[in-house]
Amino acid sequence: MRVTSIELYSDRFEENLRFSLRKQNSFEKYMVRHIVGLDAEELIPRFYGFSKQAPMPASASRDKFYDFTMKPRQVSMRVILNPNFKNNESYSDVRDELYKMISATRTGQVIMYFHAEATAVAQLEGSITKFEAGYFNALPEVQITINCENPFLRGVIPVIYDLNDDSYPDPIVIDDYIHVPDSLSTAPHGVKIIGVYNTTENSFSLRDHESPGEYEWQFIASGFSAVADDEIVISSIAGEKNVLLVSGATTTYLLDKITSVSMWPMIFPGENRIWCQEVAEGTLDITRVEYYPLYWGV
Numbered sequence: 001m002r003v004t005s006i007e008l009y010s011d012r013f014e015e016n017l018r019f020s021l022r023k024q025n026s027f028e029k030y031m032v033r034h035i036v037g038l039d040a041e042e043l044i045p046r047f048y049g050f051s052k053q054a055p056m057p058a059s060a061s062r063d064k065f066y067d068f069t070m071k072p073r074q075v076s077m078r079v080i081l082n083p084n085f086k087n088n089e090s091y092s093d094v095r096d097e098l099y100k101m102i103s104a105t106r107t108g109q110v111i112m113y114f115h116a117e118a119t120a121v122a123q124l125e126g127s128i129t130k131f132e133a134g135y136f137n138a139l140p141e142v143q144i145t146i147n148c149e150n151p152f153l154r155g156v157i158p159v160i161y162d163l164n165d166d167s168y169p170d171p172i173v174i175d176d177y178i179h180v181p182d183s184l185s186t187a188p189h190g191v192k193i194i195g196v197y198n199t200t201e202n203s204f205s206l207r208d209h210e211s212p213g214e215y216e217w218q219f220i221a222s223g224f225s226a227v228a229d230d231e232i233v234i235s236s237i238a239g240e241k242n243v244l245l246v247s248g249a250t251t252t253y254l255l256d257k258i259t260s261v262s263m264w265p266m267i268f269p270g271e272n273r274i275w276c277q278e279v280a281e282g283t284l285d286i287t288r289v290e291y292y293p294l295y296w297g298v
Contacts, residue, residue, distance in 0.1 A: 006077075016113070019032050178286055219234070
C-alpha cells in the first residue's frame with residue numbers, strides 16, 4: 001500500500017490535521033520525521049471453530065480452524081512542526097492545534113486516514129495515549145502515540161455489488177454460488193449478504209461447498225418465519241455481526257436463531273465462493289453483497 005500522508009480526524013474538531021510523509025514538503029504544517037507501528041509486527045493464531053466435517057462419534061477428533069489476529073497496535077509518530085511564518089504563525093500555534101484536537105474529543109478517540117496523494121485508501125481508529133513536546137530541541141517537534149485496540153487497517157470505501165442500484169455491478173451468482181472476489185485486501189475479513197425471499201421460508205444456510213461431504217464450514221439460521229418479499233441481512237463484518245429479517249417497517253433480530261454448528265462466513269484475499277441452499281432451491285434472490293477491504297499494515 002502506497003501512502004503519502006495521514007489525516008487525523010476527531011468528530012468534535014473543526015478540521016482534519018494532515019501529516020505529510022514526504023521527506024520535504026514546506027506547505028504542510030506537520031511533517032512526519034519518523035513513524036513506527038504500521039507493520040504487522042506479530043501474527044497470533046486464534047481458535048475460530050471446528051470443521052463440520054466431523055467424524056462420528058462426536059468424541060472423535062475434529063479439524064480446528066484458526067484465524068490470525070494481532071495484538072493492539074500502537075502507532076507512534078515523531079512530527080516536525082512547520083508553521084507558516086508569512087502568516088505570522090508560530091511553533092506554538094501549530095502545536096496548540098494538536099492540543100485542541102486532543103481536548104475536543106471527550107473519549108480521546110481519533111481516526112487516522114491514510115492517503116495516497118488525494119485518495120484515502122485506509123483508516124485506523126484509536127485513542128491518543130501520549131503527547132510529548134520537545135520544547136528545547138533545535139528543530140521543534142512533537143511525538144504522538146495512538147493506541148488501536150482493533151489493529152487492522154480498514155478500507156474507507158466498501159466494495160459493493162447491488163442488484164437494485166445501477167451505480168454498482170450486480171452480485172455475482174454462478175451455479176448457486178455467490179462469488180466474492182477481493183483483489184484489494186491482504187487480510188481475511190467479514191462480508192454482508194442481503195437477499196429477498198420469493199416464498200415462505202424459515203431458514204438461511206451458507207457454506208463453502210455444495211456437497212455435504214465436501215464443505216468445511218457452514219452458517220445456518222433457522223426457526224423464524226419469512227414470507228415473500230421479506231429481506232434477510234447477514235453480516236459477519238467485525239463490529240457489525242448480525243442477522244436481521246426485515247419485513248416492511250419491522251426488523252427482527254435473528255442472532256438467537258443461529259445454530260450451534262455455525263461459523264461466521266470469512267472472505268479471504270482472492271476469489272471466494274459461498275453456496276446458499278435457498279438460492280439453489282429458488283426461494284431466495286441475492287440482492288446485495290458488500291465488504292470493506294482489510295489490511296495487515298501499510
